[in-house]
Amino acid sequence: MNEKGVSEEELFAQLSSFSNADTNFKKVFSSMCTIPHPVAVAAQQQFSLSNIGDPGLFQGTSQMEAEVIRMSASLLGHPDSSSAFGHLTSGGTESNIEAVLHMKNRFLNSFSNAENAIENAVENTVENTVENTVENTVENKSNNDQLNQFKPNLILPKTAHFSFEKIANLLDIELKKADIDSKFRAVPESMESLIDENTIGLIGIAGNTEFGGCDPVESLSKIAIKHNLPLHIDAAFGGFVYPFLPESDSSAKSSSMKGNNIKAGNKKIKFAFDLPGVTSVSIDPHKMGLSVIPGGILIFRNESVLYPSLDKIKVKTPYLTIKYQSTLTGTRPGSSVAATYAVMKHLGAEGYRKNVAYCMDLTDYFQKELNKIGLKPYIEPEINIITLHVGDGKDKTADREKTEKIRAELLEKYGWNVSATKTVPALRFVLMPHVTKEDITAMLSDLKELLEI
Ligand code: 0PR
Secondary structure, three states, X not given: OOOOOOOHHHHHXXXXXXXXXXXXXXXXXXXXXXXXOHHXXXXXXXXXXXXXXXXXXXXXXXXXXXXXXXXHHHHOOXXXXXXXXXXXXXXXXXXXXXXXXXXXXXXXXXXXXXXXXXXXXXXXXXXXXXXXXXXXXXXXXXXXXXXXXXXXXXXXXXXXXXXXXXXXXXXXXXXXXXXXXXXOOEOHXXXXXXXXXXXXXXEXXXXXXXXXXXXXXXHHHHHHHHOOOOEEEEEOOHHHOHHHOOOOOOOOOOHXXXXXXXXXXXXXXXXXXXXXOOOEXXXXXOOOOOOOOOOEEEEEOOHHHHXXXXXXXXXXXXXXXXXXXXXXXXXXXXXXXXXXHHHHHHHHHHHHHHHHHHHHHHXXXXXXXXXXXXXXXXXXXXXXXXXEOOOOOOOHHHHHHHHHHHHHHHHHHHOOEOEEEOOOOEEEEEOOOOOOHHHHHHHHXXXXXXXXX
């Protein structure tokens, strides 16, 4: 750091040049975030000093947080939104971490025998390491097996977001990945077949990162109830999409929605608290919620579903204005709470419906334009994510290389940001509110050139 500070003039010149190096979302098809709504930005500035980690000092922000939780629970079909329990987070990753942390604590509490067994197994392993002889290698192995035998596991579809890989590492749990169907959605029978005595819970996704598909949460809910397991729904992306899709063809007001082939969008999809087995749901205002970054919301059906796991992470907070804190992070941005409150109140369901209709219209347009050049999406999109196979389908490795080459050329030659999927070799386009039909036409014309069609 310099001894003397730079002048405001110089500083803001520097900031402008940094800002110019950032995207303005003009040519971005790869992001699940977008330009926040102006009311969110204004509210963020108004509450820039607010820390919702100390709600006693920021009682206004605290009231807004409670209202955001209530509004979101009601959006998610909660039968009694006032009993929902939750808080704002920094986004999908943090929400997923907390949801799984509670699952693990619940498991360790309700299976105290298992807890003791883990301790025993750990002790045995340590002992064996000390007596590090060739003979006890076999014994060590059996102890490791014993340790693994008691390792908590989490069941989730193969399409789950990579945040769960971090969670597995952080919380030392095993991920058991269930099969997916031809539309990249969890197969319930496969999820159920993976359940064993060390399963801490199930994960369903509403709007998976690569394809936007929604897992069959109705079936997952039944499985969760049958096996008395918590079920967390990662609706980081889909939470602000699925509830706002038109219910049926006849109720689709926008004429552009008529005649398109996005059938799944024409019926109400149940994926949250209207299904009794769902314990928690996360949705991200900083994605299709049109709020600012960081913006995540984690909601539990009620406080009692967390008993007794909440006590495990509740800590005494003698120097705060509250007695206990049970959130993962301490200081939290009240500005994000205000921004999310502002945009949800200002847009209302009607505003979000328009936003989703706009993005689905783009999705429809994208498909029609693809058709014109003789291409079609990898799967029929459920929501505003399109994947496109650019290889010949004969060899996966060759297809991956080609996809990567095209992706890189779209960026280097033409400045388009597009991502690639890992489940299958395909290009991925997220049709966010910052995208226009003109962008789609221009990008596809460049893609056509690269593909030599
Ligand atoms: N769950 C799902 C289903 C997600 O798609 C994501 C992020 C998360 C959880 C994690 O959310 P946070 O990143 O908010 O913690 N999905 C996007 C992705 O990884 C995030 C993203 C957003 C990536 C904007 C790039 C970008 O420019 O693709």
